[in-house]
Amino acid sequence: MKQFLLWCVVFFGLYGVLSSAYHLHLTSHPRRVLVAVDTSFPMQAVWSQVPDTLATIQVQRYTLFSLITDKVRIHPWQSRLEFGHLQPYAPRALAQMLDRHRYPEMAVADQIYVVTNAINSTALAEDKRWHIVQLQPLAP
């Protein structure tokens, strides 16, 4: 019994120390997820799906998010995605949205989500960090 208790103390103690260390490591080295939302006029057709899409992406723990659009950086790295009052307008400008000089976050991001309804947008993915979320109009 004594041995069992000792084993428990060692096991749970070790587990706690390792878990805490891992938690501290993840907290101090969070994953960086860049979310790029296409806010052009053609997105009007699927715009109602964008908040839910971002909420799904945001479920990840130990993660910092940055949100950009084809027009402006909405916010830099932070623990939550803040969508604000964005609205879709103007011609599509994906090249501006994916401009590495304009958004240096792309270079350091561990994952890049591109939310768009552009046809053939899957071709935008440059490497395995890229996730293209191609929205489709909901069935009536």
Add this chain to the structure above:
Amino acid sequence: MRTSKFVVLALVLLGVIAGVLVWQLGTPRGLTYTQAVSQLDSLLKRVSWSESIVTRKATVTVDRAPDLQDTLPDISKFELVVNPTVAPGEVAVEIFASVEKAGKGFDGWLVEVANDFNRSNLRLRNGQSAKVKIRAIASGEGYQFIAAQKYLPDAYSPSHVLWMKMLAAKGIALTPVSERLLGDVAGIVMKERVWRTLQSKYGTVEVQHVLDAVAQGSIAMGYTDPFVSSAGLNFLVAVLATFAQGDPNKMLADDVVSAFEAFQRGVPFVALTTPQMRDSVQNDGSLEAFIVNRAVFAKAPAFQSGYAFIPYGIRHDSPLYGIGQLTTEKHEALRLFAQFASQAPAQKLATEYGFNQLSDYTPAFAPPPGEVLIEAQRVWKRKKDAGRPIVAVFLGDVSGSMEGVPLRNLKRALMAGSQFIDPENSIGLVVFNQEVKQLLPVGKFTLNQRALFTAAVQDMSAGGGTAMYDGILVALRMLVAAKAKQPECKPLLIVLTDGETNAGLSFDKVKPVIAGVKIPIYTIGYNAKLDILRQISAVNEAASLNADEGDIAYKIGALLNAEM
């Protein structure tokens, strides 16, 4: 004894401090919307008003789209600011010139130059001496006169070349005389703190960043009516061209127009005058940015520090073009005048007047064809409300002083002006003398409502005193009710009157209510330059106009074209 004196002194001091505190804390800070509506209802109990709802329907015609040109006043409404005596053997050319260079005081560059030119007695090749007459007229109004061929001057010098493109598209014969009489640029003006906020967000502050900030609701911006104002037309074109990347073929595409609509949602009102917008920005009103020419910006003492200027669109270099088929002599006289205006003394004078700044500014796009510009104005008219319907109540003065010609002209102007109201917007009508009568409840301006409105206007008759503020309260109540039904609507009140209030409530009583409900009140004084009308409009940053029998139809038409 000394102690009791000290206590008394301390008590007095405390009393004074307490009094000051109570006075400060008790200072009214303005009513909230709910408080204002409550006070409105309470004041209405003291107002003598009734419903006299029109049931008759007048015959209305809808055979063609309304055109501001149909309501143009006589050309004599626009002053000849340079009008030399022309002796036999002299050749005189009349030039329509925009008011920022042919106005009074700080705006009088062209007036000085034209007077110098006339005094210098320059001669044509055939020995005749050349003279110029200058008629000061806003670029858009000049365009309307020429396009409608209601009055053709010999030459036209608007602020920029876009009006020329539109005239060419209308088939008016134009002869270029000079592409630049002086140098000027339009720009977006904002307080430096707003500019810094945008800079921190976008990195740099260019036109497209301002447009995006307005579209996203970060700042509110105002601009002038693109049917009348050069800066307003240039701004509309700059918005469309920015998103079309300068391609005129794409400027009216749905996705580009969507950018204009998104931007337009952040525009609280289309201003009729630059001072209206300037006051709003200076007094921390509903606007944080507005448009103005560089020369005006440079001259205004208020903008000498703490404001940023962001150039946009094409240059405002005041081109000079001959209109119609000119005689050789007239054309030569125009060329002589253009040469005279381009010489060093005249250009030095232009610099002193604030022009010729930002000479290195190059537009990001070329002026689009006139057909595109005319269609852009139509798009503006259709889309400027950005999906938010306008609800307007007209409040007409039918007091005794309006009897006869004034009321007849007012009726004609209201009926002509009503053609510019979009059927998607809603209209109501109230009249007042010493009593207030609601003639037409607020309703969508369908053909049926238009017929009722026209009948109500036709049947208006004058007599009695003037209880304008009572009328304002009744009209505001109708608008408050409309807003409750349709929260996204933009309510506005248009007051037409010719005289001082001599019955009913006073301005002091209704001012807090007007401010609290935040409904803009446009006032049109008929033969009445009343300071009080300006004060009423100023409460919620609306415009106040003065009109007379010669131009009331045009002014009401222009107001409704811009706002409705």
